[in-house]
Amino acid sequence: MNIAARENFDKVVKLAIRSTGLIVIVLLGGIFFMLLYNAFAFFLKVSPMDFITGTQWTPSGKLASYGILPLLVSTTLVTIGAMVLAIPLGIGTAAFISEYAGKRLKNILKPAIEMLAAVPSVAIGFLGIVIVGPFLAHLIGQPNGLNALNGAILLSVMALPTIITVTEDALRGVPNSYKEASYGVGANKWQTLIKVTIPAAAPGILAAVMLGIGRTIGETMTVLMATGNAQAFPHGFLGSVRTITATIAIETGEVPYQTTHYFALFAIATVLFIMTLAVNIVGEYFVNRFRKYHSA
Amino acid sequence: MTNDLIKLSAQSVNLWFGSKHVLKNINIEFQQNKVTALIGPSGCGKSTLLRSFNRMHDLLPDVRIEGKLMLEQQDIYEKNTSVTQLRRRVGMVFQKANPFPKSIYENINYGLKINDVPKEERDGIVEKALRESYIWEEVKDELQKPATRLSGGQQQRLCIARTVALRPEVILMDEPCSALDPLSTLKIEELIIKLKKDYTIIIVTHNMQQAQRVADKTVFMYLGEVIEMGNTDDIFNNPKNELTGNYVKGRFG
Ligand SMILES: Nc1ncnc2c1ncn2[C@@H]1O[C@H](COP(=O)(O)OP(=O)(O)O)[C@@H](O)[C@H]1O
Ligand SMILES: [Mg+2]
Secondary structure (H helix, E strand, C coil): CCHHHHHHHHHHHHHHHHHHHHHHHHHHHHHHHHHHHHHHHHHHHCCHHHHHHCCCEECCCCCCEECCHHHHHHHHHHHHHHHHHHHHHHHHHHHHHHHHCCHHHHHHHHHHHHHHHHCCHHHHHHHHHHHHHHHHHHHHCCCCCCCHHHHHHHHHHHHHHHHHHHHHHHHHHCCHHHHHHHHHCCCCHHHHHHHHHHHHCHHHHHHHHHHHHHHHHHCCHHHHHHCECCCCCCCCCCCCECCHHHHHHHHHCCCCCCCHHHHHHHHHHHHHHHHHHHHHHHHHHHHHHHHHHHHC | CCCCCEEEEEEEEEEEECCEEEEEEEEEEEECCCEEEEECCCCCCHHHHHHHCCCHHHHCCCEEEEEEEEECCEECCCCCCCHHHHHHHEEEECCCCCCCCCEHHHHHHHHHHHCCCCHHHHHHHHHHHHHHCCCHHHHCCCCCCEHHHCCHHHHHHHHHHHHHCCCCCEEEEECCCCCCCHHHHHHHHHHHHHHCCCCEEEEECCCHHHHHHHCCEEEEEECCEEEEEEEHHHHHHCCCCHHHHHHHCCCCC
């Protein structure tokens, strides 16, 4: 190739790379625009106030009602439940790996946890139906265990790999000198972990939790399979719930094009999008702060 | 008036990191209420020796120690020796000032809590330790400020205060001034000289003037061995060993 041809080739490659980057941005913008556009169409027919405060989601029939509250409460319930389980377990596991486990155990645990992240959500949902659900049903004496608690348990399993990996990074990033200072005044390993290492890693741990929450809010297949999807307003962890994601998955297939119901699904999708976006931004913020803090 | 009690000693101590033989047959004694300087070229094992006296090597996986290290009559590596008790008696100040990312007050209070000092005594001890470390006047109005906002010299004096607060018997200092400006260095040297009436101090230093200013005794190490030890004056002005002479005159290092 002569020089001119080489330079032209270089230009083409540059253009190709730049346009792939552009495509991603355009896609993201497009999705957001489509959501907003359709949500807007929905709010022309139903007032935002009714949407936000309505306690019933019954989108079909003459007396259709589009209250997002039952869905929002369902999503929140399952997410909080999952976090209550996953946060202590995740931080505990991460602390064990970074501070206590020997080299060999570490070499087994870390890939195992990464593998857990690779299990498809439909497989986890299946476990919820055939194992966790019946177990819960037996425990609480109900005909089936397809409820919020079931969903929370499964989602906690799915959030664990993220929480463990990011928390472990954060703990490992705590300067050794802090630990030495703590041992130097006579602290033992446990005291050092609880009072020095974990507080110093707090921003990173918070980021881990945020990323875990993001994963949980958006998860669809597992909750669809495991939580029963009752349309009634949620009654707590032992009752069936229907999350925003499950609602969209169930109803999108059958809804007539460009009806109020159709637009309503976009409206709740927008709410979901904003929720995950907010969680991710907060998480990202803490990840960055954590990096700065440790490079200083 | 001389107090010749041997506070700390090592007998035939050898230490390996993995297969690397780092301390070779160390025999050494440190006298009570004296400042002893450990000098020698980089990598000769000064920090390693220092850290074996408060068992900081326990934290590493591949370390093997042979021989006997004694704190007065107590065998430091004996099975029944409580390592947390030991570290309270043998305090340490590190090369790089390492305050906790907590408030100034909490930096000292932490060790007190860990060692179950009753709550009502803590304020007094914190103040006393800060006074003894000549930093009280500078921080008394901002005890709740993050310690990381102090200057390097102040941070190091805070770390000394943190150690002093626990009333150890021995204070190990690993190049405590290496990251400090000359003025802060002088302040810390004054502090060391004042602390010596209550503590036995071992200080690793690369600074020959510093060794002569603060130390009663000096130990010269080379390639993991103790080459010579004695009164600081003798080591610097009348070394018996040629290597020692060359080192203190700055011919290598
Ligand atoms: N944790 C460790 N693992 C392996 N080798 C080490 C470790 N710490 C120190 N060493 C080695 O031991 C030798 C002595 O180190 P050190 O005691 O830090 O020297 P000094 O403080 O005199 O400069 C050096 O060769 C160093 O590389
Ligand atoms: Mg050193």
